[in-house]
Amino acid sequence: MLETEFRSLVWRFYALQEERVEAYKLFEEGHEAYLKTGPHYDFDHYKQLVHHITLAFNGISKEVIQIKKRLHEEFDRPDLSEHIEKLQEKEKEKLELTAKLQLAKQNVLDNPGDENCIETEQQFKQQIIKTIEALSEILQDFKYDSEEPE
Structure with a gap:
């Protein structure tokens, strides 16, 4: 009984991680749609999306x-x-970086040809990649340890 409860808790954890992935996907798609409304951005619509995504992440x-x-x-x-x-800390970092990347993407659109804006966007993309790699490592450790009997 305890083992079954343990397994279902672990599977629920994995399901929540999948929900995070989906929320990020929606956040990204919503931001792409927002950028297409430029140069007079539809900020109210985007703000509503951010609110819903924030509630989901919380x-x-x-x-x-x-x-x-x-x-x-x-x-x-x-x-x-x-x-x-550790995962929660990295997820928080990823969310903060994602918000910064979104601002950087908008700056690239608003300042065409500005090398600083392009470089900043690239830096945030690299940081997100590193954070995702760290998240994957943590999840691998979790998977390995959760399959080991204590």
């Missing part, structure tokens, strides 16, 4: 934190709890 994050807590307290798995803690 909901996911709260549930992930509950899973982290249960893994630590109910299942005595501080190792898995620690992976989730």
Whole structure:
């Protein structure tokens, strides 16, 4: 019974990570649509999207934190709890970088040919790639450790 509960908690965690991926996809698509409304951007519509995405990320994050807590307290798995803690920090970093990248993309459109804007956009893209790689490593560690019997 406890093993089944543990497994379902781990699978719920993975499902929440998938929800994050989908939320990022919607965020990106919404930002692309917003950029197409330039030079007189439809900021109200975009602001509404950001609000919905923020609510989605907050909901996911709260549930992930509950899973982290249960893994630590109910299942005595501080190792898995620690992976989730690291993951949450990287997810926060990724979201902040994504917002900065979106601003950088708009700056590139608003300032055609400005090398500084282009360079800044590239830097944020590289940082996001590194953050995604770190997230993948954490998830691999989580997967490996969650499949190991304690």
